Amino acid sequence: MRRKLLAGLAGVAAVVALAGPAAADTTGDTIVTLTVDAAGGLSITVPATANIGHGVEGSTVTGQLGPVTVLDQRGSLTPNWTASVISTDFVTGGGSSGETIPNINVLYWSGPATATAGGGTFTPGQPTAAQQVIINVPRTAMTHTGGTGNNFASWNPTLVVNVPVGTVQGVYTGTVTHSVV
Template sequence: MRRKLLAGLAGVAAVVALAGPAAADTTGNTIVTLTVDAAGGLSITVPATSNIGHGVEGSTISGQLGPVTVLDQRGSLTPNWSASVVSTDFVTGAGTAGETIPAINVLYWSGPATATAGGGTFTPGQPTSAQQVIINVPRTAMAHTGGTGNNFASWNPTLVVNVPEGTVEGVYTGTVTHSVF
């Protein structure tokens, strides 16, 4: 039995001797990935209410709406966006013909940006009153192109309402909607 044990140990030793020592690497590479998430999305904030003043039939009433701000936190390589604006009719009472100021009588001009941050170009839709537009259909209020990463812009637009002859006395309410995409 002792012979068999010695013969078995001799066989194991021969196999170990044939294998030799393993070569050790002196460097090693690890490919590492990570993800940068967007801090947020694309959003717009507007004043909840605005009173632009008063006037009589046949006059023009105008005033600033208050600050509108687009915040782009998408962290995009191409953070382009466009903000649009549109108005409803302005009505009082039951909204009959004499109690309605049609949206075709509502004009808007964005004015220049009052504050911006981030790279790229910020372009107002209507930088001066000479470029004011009727907003019975969506119109561009402000746009951003170029740059990378996050950005924001604020502006304080002016609304101009031409009150038609025959409009009755009252407090008129309409909705001006800003959207960003």
């Protein structure tokens, strides 16, 4: 029995001798992730109303609409966007019995951006009056390309309405719609 005990102890001693002392690690890595959320989306704000002035038949009425602003808070790697504009006919007298200035007589020019922030390039659709366009179909008002992250641009567009000969007097109302994608 003594021999068995000694043989058993010798085996345990051999295992302990082979294992050696435990060593402590001196460095350790932790993989960390986080998520950056978009602060918001892509939006456009426009003046609720604008009165561009007075004119007589056969004249041109010109005036600025007030500030239009695109705010891009998507936090995108490619924050490109295009703002467009279109107009309805201008009518007076209400309903189908009213007089109309067709939207083919409504012109627009964005002018340059009055304020911008963020990287990339902001390009007006019509930088000067010489580039004004009829807005009876959607037309580009302003674009943004390049850069990363959030950005914004503001501009104060000019509307030009050619009042046809034979147009009756009255207050004419139309809707100019800006949109951004």
